[in-house]
Amino acid sequence: MILAMARVRILGPRERLPAVLEQLQDLGLMHLAAPHDLPLLEPVTRSTREERLRHHLSSALEDCATATRLLGATAVGPAAPGMVLPALVHQLRRIRRQAEQLVARVQRLEEEQALLARYEAVFHAFEPLLATQPRWASGRAYHVVLRAGQRESVEKLRAELTALLGPAFEIRSHPLPAEETAVLLLVPEHAAARVEQLLAAGRVSEVSLPAGFAGQTLAQAMPAMLERMRQLPGELSRARREQAELRRRTEPLLRQGSRHCRDRLAVLEARDLSRVTTHAFVLEGWLPADTRPKLRLALDRRFGAEVVLEELGQDEWTAEDAPVVLRNPRLFRPFELLVSLLPLPRYGSIDPTPFMAVFFPMFFGLMMGDVGYALVLLGGGVLLRRRHPEAGWQRSLAEILVACAVFSGLFGLCFGELFGDLGRRWFGLHALWFDREEAVVPFLILAVSLGAVHMLLGLVIGAVNAYHAHRRQAIGRGLTAIMLVLVIVALLASVEVLPRPLLTPVTIVILVSFPLLVVVEGIVAPVEFLSTLGRVLSYSRIMALGTASVMLAVVANRMAGAFGSVLIGVLFALLFHLVNFALGVMSPMIHALRLHYVEFFGNFYSPGGVAYRPFGHWTPPPSRPA
Amino acid sequence: MSFWIPLAAALAVGLPALATAWAQSRIGPAGAAALAEKPELTTTVIIMVAIPETMVVLGFVVAVLIMLRGGA
Numbered sequence: 001m002i003l004a005m006a007r008v009r010i011l012g013p014r015e016r017l018p019a020v021l022e023q024l025q026d027l028g029l030m031h032l033a034a035p036h037d038l039p040l041l042e043p044v045t046r047s048t049r050e051e052r053l054r055h056h057l058s059s060a061l062e063d064c065a066t067a068t069r070l071l072g073a074t075a076v077g078p079a080a081p082g083m084v085l086p087a088l089v090h091q092l093r094r095i096r097r098q099a100e101q102l103v104a105r106v107q108r109l110e111e112e113q114a115l116l117a118r119y120e121a122v123f124h125a126f127e128p129l130l131a132t133q134p135r136w137a138s139g140r141a142y143h144v145v146l147r148a149g150q151r152e153s154v155e156k157l158r159a160e161l162t163a164l165l166g167p168a169f170e171i172r173s174h175p176l177p178a179e180e181t182a183v184l185l186l187v188p189e190h191a192a193a194r195v196e197q198l199l200a201a202g203r204v205s206e207v208s209l210p211a212g213f214a215g216q217t218l219a220q221a222m223p224a225m226l227e228r229m230r231q232l233p234g235e236l237s238r239a240r241r242e243q244a245e246l247r248r249r250t251e252p253l254l255r256q257g258s259r260h261c262r263d264r265l266a267v268l269e270a271r272d273l274s275r276v277t278t279h280a281f282v283l284e285g286w287l288p289a290d291t292r293p294k295l296r297l298a299l300d301r302r303f304g305a306e307v308v309l310e311e312l313g314q315d316e317w318t319a320e321d322a323p324v325v326l327r328n329p330r331l332f333r334p335f336e337l338l339v340s341l342l343p344l345p346r347y348g349s350i351d352p353t354p355f356m357a358v359f360f361p362m363f364f365g366l367m368m369g370d371v372g373y374a375l376v377l378l379g380g381g382v383l384l385r386r387r388h389p390e391a392g393w394q395r396s397l398a399e400i401l402v403a404c405a406v407f408s409g410l411f412g413l414c415f416g417e418l419f420g421d422l423g424r425r426w427f428g429l430h431a432l433w434f435d436r437e438e439a440v441v442p443f444l445i446l447a448v449s450l451g452a453v454h455m456l457l458g459l460v461i462g463a464v465n466a467y468h469a470h471r472r473q474a475i476g477r478g479l480t481a482i483m484l485v486l487v488i489v490a491l492l493a494s495v496e497v498l499p500r501p502l503l504t505p506v507t508i509v510i511l512v513s514f515p516l517l518v519v520v521e522g523i524v525a526p527v528e529f530l531s532t533l534g535r536v537l538s539y540s541r542i543m544a545l546g547t548a549s550v551m552l553a554v555v556a557n558r559m560a561g562a563f564g565s566v567l568i569g570v571l572f573a574l575l576f577h578l579v580n581f582a583l584g585v586m587s588p589m590i591h592a593l594r595l596h597y598v599e600f601f602g603n604f605y606s607p608g609g610v611a612y613r614p615f616g617h618w619t620p621p622p623s624r625p626a
Numbered sequence: 627m628s629f630w631i632p633l634a635a636a637l638a639v640g641l642p643a644l645a646t647a648w649a650q651s652r653i654g655p656a657g658a659a660a661l662a663e664k665p666e667l668t669t670t671v672i673i674m675v676a677i678p679e680t681m682v683v684l685g686f687v688v689a690v691l692i693m694l695r696g697g698a
Binding site (some may be wrong): 341440441444537538540541543544545547550590591593594597598 | 649669670672673676677679680683684686687690694
């Protein structure tokens with residue numbers, strides 16, 4: 001349900017405004033809103049000092065966030081009272097700089113290490129070849145890496161060089177990983193230009209050295225590069241240790257500083273929502289109606305008669321402006337997660353959570369309807385619930401899965417299914433209600449009937465919801481609901497489930513109601529009514545998915561005997577059951593959601609509610625599913 | 627059972643399946659593009675992708691009815 005809210009106004013001497021705001025922040029009850037325009041009231045003007053303070057707080061918060069991100073620190077922790085702002089701002093700026101320098105150092109070293117690692121294989125390949133090089137001190141050396149598939153180029157190069165220089169050159173090659181080849185080519189200085197032309201024509205280029213070793217030959221650079229490679233791991237681990245040490249040292253301050261800055265900024269923002277005269281201040285806001293005594297008591301205790309709390313009458317505010325708090329019984333609360341995936345309902349409308357808590361697992365259970373799969377799902381749900389005992393979306397999801405598993409198990413017993421027809425074949429399990437494999441038409445009738453009930457419920461809720469604000473719309477919804485019932489009665493009478501004589505009078509009533517519906521809802525009414533009938537038929541997906549699920553399970557069981565080897569058959573059957581289980585969880589979940597969001601909510605749901613955000617101390621936002 | 631009954635059932639589920647596939651092929655990329663900018667729309671996009679499945683679901687129901695009425 002959506003909690004009843006009260007709009008309250010706090011009045012007091014202007015000099016008490018900071019203390020009142022501090023008290024309200026400690027209480028964390030009031031969702032502040034700008035007061036109504038009243039004569040003589042004006043917003044609080046910001047002084048230069050306050051502007052400076054706001055700027056300092058914002059930049060300190062940014063420093064804090066950057067340092068927390070760079071150091072991988074945890075941003076959530078307790079607040080620390082009595083922090084001194086100028087010192088905090090300087091400390092946070094210093095920590096940010098240190099963190100940035102350290103992270104840049106680690107990044108630079110990692111990049112250097114990765115770059116040199118690419119040369120490692122080349123070094124190992126050229127090391128034995130370079131032993132030849134000193135004999136050619138007056139010559140020119142070329143260090144070349146031939147790509148995969150170019151290995152035969154060595155012989156080609158040798159033949160071309162022989163033709164060009166005779167025996168006055170030396171060529172050595174060494175295989176590299178990934179089918180590359182390292183080639184060392186030594187030629188006399190006077191032949192260098194012609195050799196370079198030859199290499200360019202063959203599209204072969206020399207090994208390029210890192211920027212730090214530019215201008216050196218590979219032979220000259222190699223010892224220094226190898227030495228650097230030996231030094232890098234030590235330097236890197238030293239830098240990482242310093243980073244970890246900085247995190248350990250500064251993490252508490254980062255947490256506390258972040259909270260402190262956020263809290264003080266929140267006070268400044270709250271102050272902007274107050275209105276003042278020369279001597280007094282006014283604050284307005286919302287709070288759950290049942291928490292008014294708590295606020296009154298706290299203000300009386302601290303300020304006595306100096307500060308006055310008054311409640312505004314309902315004629316002074318509109319429902320659209322009131323923030324929304326959903327509060328449901330513990331059993332229904334997990335399903336608030338599914339409602340929260342849509343925009344919040346407006347204040348004064350109906351919270352669909354209780355209806356979702358009843359129908360969602362029911363639809364899911366009808367589609368899955370298998371004791372075996374239900375047990376697996378129950379195990380998964382219980383495991384997830386144990387891993388996430390704290391309130392959050394994971395716990396809600398786990399509890400929803402458990403509810404779905406319970407309904408699936410119950411319907412599984414009704415349909416006599418345990419991993420498809422395995423229960424029937426092995427344990428003599430019998431359907432308590434009907435067999436989904438055979439009774440396709442009764443299952444379809446059940447699904448569409450449930451759809452009709454669900455849609456009727458939606459239309460009735462829609463009529464009740466719209467009764468105060470949009471009387472005409474409420475009458476339209478009511479008429480649609482009545483016509484839907486009449487259509488169902490006519491259908492049942494036509495197939496003689498109900499007495500056939502009912503058919504004619506009911507058809508006449510439908511024909512008479514139709515123009516009435518057009519008068520009330522306009523020319524679109526017939527289209528809307530037909531779409532309502534279509535939406536009822538949409539519930540036949542429950543039967544379609546349920547039948548598909550049981551058929552796939554039966555096929556999986558038959559696979560066990562379809563192969564020559566029992567082991568292969570059982571493995572295939574298990575794999576098929578696993579796929580069917582995954583489909584059996586995903587599809588019913590999505591389709592049950594769709595039936596609610598599109599079909600059911602379409603009748604009454606009014607999105608556009610404002611979330612209730614009480615002014616208080618900063619807390620990390622609750623995690624949400626993606 | 628005549629040749630035409632299974633064919634009619636196959637067409638009843640096959641043609642809506644093609645229509646669903648075509649619709650989902652349009653919604654899918656649009657949804658993926660939306661998710662790249664607003665990951666919080668994941669649930670909405672999943673629902674959007676599931677919406678055209680109504681066609682194939684109803685086609686399946688009709689196919690089953692054709693087969694049952696045809697004496698399968």
